[in-house]
Amino acid sequence: MNLKVLPNAINTGKLVLSNVADDPTFFALQVARRFKSNPVLGALISTLGSDNSNIRLRALSAMLRDKSSAFQSACRDWVSTGGNPSHAVFLANLCIASNEWKIAEELLSRGAPSNAHVRANARLLWSLGRMTDAINLLRDIRSGRQLSHYESELATFKGREPQLAAPRVPDKSNSETRSVIYVATNSLPHTGSGYAQRTHSILTSLKEAGWRVKGLTRVNYPLNIGKLSASETDVVSDIEYQRCLPFPAKHDLTGRIQQQAEDLLARVIREKPSVLHTTTDFSNALAVKAVAEATRTPWVYEVRGQLADTWLSTRPDSSKDSERYRLFLEREAFVAQHADHVFTLGDAMKRNLVDAGVDERKISILPNGIGEKFVEEPVSRRQARDQLRLDSEAFYVGTVSSLVHYEGLSTVIRAVAELANQHESLRLLIVGDGIDRENLVSLAKKLGIAGRCVFPGRIPREQAHLYHAALNVFVVPRIDSAVTRSVTPLKPVEALASKVPVLASDLPALRELITDGENGHLIKAGAVAEWAECIEKLMLNPENARRMGKSGREFVLANRTWEQNALSIVEVYERVISKAPGQ
Structure with missing residues (x-):
C-alpha cells in the first residue's frame, strides 16, 4: 500500500477547497475537461442542456462541453429577456471561467447586490489583471480564503521572495562535479505536454553526456492534477523525477514558493549538485534563486515562453495596461537578471530578454530539438x-x-x-x-x-x-x-x-x-x-x-537535435560552475 495516499488525499482535499474558494466555476470547468471523455459524464453534461427553457443549465452544459457559440447564445438570451437578477452571478461566473469578459461585465451590471456579487466582481477584476482593485473589493466584505490567496499572489508579484535560514554551504569536496537538479513545473509520466517532453529530452541528453541528473517538480504536483496515488519518485526511461509533496501543503502562491525553496534546500545540502537549472515561470525561479544564494550554487534559468503574453492572449487589449501584466513582466525580468545564465528558445525571445534588461552576454539560444x-x-x-x-x-x-x-x-x-x-x-x-x-x-x-x-x-x-x-x-x-x-x-x-x-x-x-x-x-x-x-x-x-x-x-x-543542445548546455554549466565562489 502506498503510505502517501492518506496525506495525499488530505492535501488534495485542501487544494480542492482552495480552488473552490478562489473560483468554483473555473474549477468545475477544469474537472469536466479532464474527465470529459468519460461517456457517463459526457451524457450527463449533455442532458443538462436539453431543457431550452432553463437558460442557466443550457449555459452550464455548453460551457462544460466547450461549445462557445452555444454558451454565448444562452447568456445573451438571459440578457435580452431580462432574466432574474439573482441568476446573474451564476452566469457571470461561467463567463469569467470561459474568458467571456464583456458578457460577464454586462451580467454583473444587472445582478442583485450581495456578497456573492462582490466576490464575482472581484474575480472578474482579478482575471483582467486589476489585482489591487479586486483585493479592495474583497476587503470590504472580509472575504476570507479568496482574499488571502489574492493578497499572497499580489505580494509575490510585487517582490516577496522565500526566506531561508542562515546560509549553509554544502561541503562539495567529495561530491560529483557533473551533477544537476532540474526544477520543472510538471513532468512525465503524469503530464505528456510539449513542456514535459522538452524537460525529458534535456535530462536524457545530459545523462548521455555523462551528467548525473535529477528532475524535481513543483509543490503538490502531481496531486494537483488528480494523481492521488503519487509517490515520492517516478523513473521514466532511466530518468528520475522527484516530487515535492510536503504535508500539509500550502496552496497560496507565497506559501508554495516557500515550501519549494525549503524542500530544494534540503536536497541541495544532501545531494550537493554542482548546478541548479529551472524553467519558466518566475515562481520556479524564485525558489531556485533563494537556494542558490543560500548554498552558493550556480543556477541557470530557462525561459521557455512569454508567459505574461500567454496570459494576455485570452484577455482584452486593455489588460496590457493592467497591474498584473506589468508586474508579471517585471518578475520575469528580475529572475532572469539574477540567474548566472539564461537559456531561451530563439532569437525573438532573446531580443525580448535583452530589452527587459538582461545582459546579452549571459543569454544562449537553446532551441526545441528532436530525439x-x-x-x-x-x-x-x-x-x-x-x-x-x-x-x-x-x-x-x-x-x-x-x-x-x-x-x-x-x-x-x-x-x-x-x-x-x-x-x-x-x-x-x-x-x-x-x-x-x-x-x-x-x-x-x-x-x-x-x-x-x-x-x-x-x-x-x-x-x-x-x-x-x-x-x-x-x-x-x-x-x-x-x-x-x-x-x-x-x-x-x-x-x-x-x-x-x-x-x-x-x-x-x-x-x-x-x-x-x-x-x-x-x-x-x-x-x-x-x-x-x-x-x-x-x-x-x-x-x-x-x-x-x-x-x-x-x-x-x-x-x-538534443545531442547538439546537450553540448551547449554542458558548456554553460561548466562555465558558471568555474565562476562560482570557492571554485
Missing part, C-alpha cells in the same frame, strides 16, 4: 497511414498541437473548405486536444467539411511520429499576437524531421524555422485565401513538396 523516433529515418507515408488506418490515397493537411485559440486552426479549416469542391482527395487531420477543439469541430460541420476532417484527440507520445509522417503538409497557422511572435513551437521541428513541408504564419518566431520556398512557406496570419492557395500549390506539385520535406529534415538534423 528518439524523430532522429531515426521516418517511416514511409503509406506505412504510417496503414498503422493509423488513414486513407492511403488522400492528401492530408494537418497538425499535431494543443487546440487553443492562438494556434489559429480555424484559418486552415476555412482554407480546406474553400478547396473542397475542386479537390476530392483533400483531407484535414488535427491531432490534439484543448479548449478550442469543440469549436473547431463545430466550424468544420458548419462549413460542410466534417466528413473530410479527422480529430483523433490526444494521442500517446509513441504514436506522434506516425501522425507527422502520415501528413502531406504540416500547418502552423498561428494568429499574430505578442506570444506567437516570440515563441517558437516544438511540433513544426518534429514535422520537418519527418520530411513534411511546413506552412506557417509569417511571424518572427516561425521565420527562425521556415525558409520560404525551401522547407515550406510563410503565409500572412489569418489570410484564408493565401493559405488555400499555398495548400493547392503543394497538392499540384508533389515533387516540390518532396524537395521541401527533404530540405526540412536536413535542416533539423544539422541544427536541432
Whole structure:
C-alpha cells in the first residue's frame, strides 16, 4: 500500500477547497475537461442542456462541453429577456471561467447586490489583471480564503521572495562535479505536454553526456492534477523525477514558493549538485534563486515562453495596461537578471530578454530539438497511414498541437473548405486536444467539411511520429499576437524531421524555422485565401513538396537535435560552475 495516499488525499482535499474558494466555476470547468471523455459524464453534461427553457443549465452544459457559440447564445438570451437578477452571478461566473469578459461585465451590471456579487466582481477584476482593485473589493466584505490567496499572489508579484535560514554551504569536496537538479513545473509520466517532453529530452541528453541528473517538480504536483496515488519518485526511461509533496501543503502562491525553496534546500545540502537549472515561470525561479544564494550554487534559468503574453492572449487589449501584466513582466525580468545564465528558445525571445534588461552576454539560444523516433529515418507515408488506418490515397493537411485559440486552426479549416469542391482527395487531420477543439469541430460541420476532417484527440507520445509522417503538409497557422511572435513551437521541428513541408504564419518566431520556398512557406496570419492557395500549390506539385520535406529534415538534423543542445548546455554549466565562489 502506498503510505502517501492518506496525506495525499488530505492535501488534495485542501487544494480542492482552495480552488473552490478562489473560483468554483473555473474549477468545475477544469474537472469536466479532464474527465470529459468519460461517456457517463459526457451524457450527463449533455442532458443538462436539453431543457431550452432553463437558460442557466443550457449555459452550464455548453460551457462544460466547450461549445462557445452555444454558451454565448444562452447568456445573451438571459440578457435580452431580462432574466432574474439573482441568476446573474451564476452566469457571470461561467463567463469569467470561459474568458467571456464583456458578457460577464454586462451580467454583473444587472445582478442583485450581495456578497456573492462582490466576490464575482472581484474575480472578474482579478482575471483582467486589476489585482489591487479586486483585493479592495474583497476587503470590504472580509472575504476570507479568496482574499488571502489574492493578497499572497499580489505580494509575490510585487517582490516577496522565500526566506531561508542562515546560509549553509554544502561541503562539495567529495561530491560529483557533473551533477544537476532540474526544477520543472510538471513532468512525465503524469503530464505528456510539449513542456514535459522538452524537460525529458534535456535530462536524457545530459545523462548521455555523462551528467548525473535529477528532475524535481513543483509543490503538490502531481496531486494537483488528480494523481492521488503519487509517490515520492517516478523513473521514466532511466530518468528520475522527484516530487515535492510536503504535508500539509500550502496552496497560496507565497506559501508554495516557500515550501519549494525549503524542500530544494534540503536536497541541495544532501545531494550537493554542482548546478541548479529551472524553467519558466518566475515562481520556479524564485525558489531556485533563494537556494542558490543560500548554498552558493550556480543556477541557470530557462525561459521557455512569454508567459505574461500567454496570459494576455485570452484577455482584452486593455489588460496590457493592467497591474498584473506589468508586474508579471517585471518578475520575469528580475529572475532572469539574477540567474548566472539564461537559456531561451530563439532569437525573438532573446531580443525580448535583452530589452527587459538582461545582459546579452549571459543569454544562449537553446532551441526545441528532436530525439528518439524523430532522429531515426521516418517511416514511409503509406506505412504510417496503414498503422493509423488513414486513407492511403488522400492528401492530408494537418497538425499535431494543443487546440487553443492562438494556434489559429480555424484559418486552415476555412482554407480546406474553400478547396473542397475542386479537390476530392483533400483531407484535414488535427491531432490534439484543448479548449478550442469543440469549436473547431463545430466550424468544420458548419462549413460542410466534417466528413473530410479527422480529430483523433490526444494521442500517446509513441504514436506522434506516425501522425507527422502520415501528413502531406504540416500547418502552423498561428494568429499574430505578442506570444506567437516570440515563441517558437516544438511540433513544426518534429514535422520537418519527418520530411513534411511546413506552412506557417509569417511571424518572427516561425521565420527562425521556415525558409520560404525551401522547407515550406510563410503565409500572412489569418489570410484564408493565401493559405488555400499555398495548400493547392503543394497538392499540384508533389515533387516540390518532396524537395521541401527533404530540405526540412536536413535542416533539423544539422541544427536541432538534443545531442547538439546537450553540448551547449554542458558548456554553460561548466562555465558558471568555474565562476562560482570557492571554485
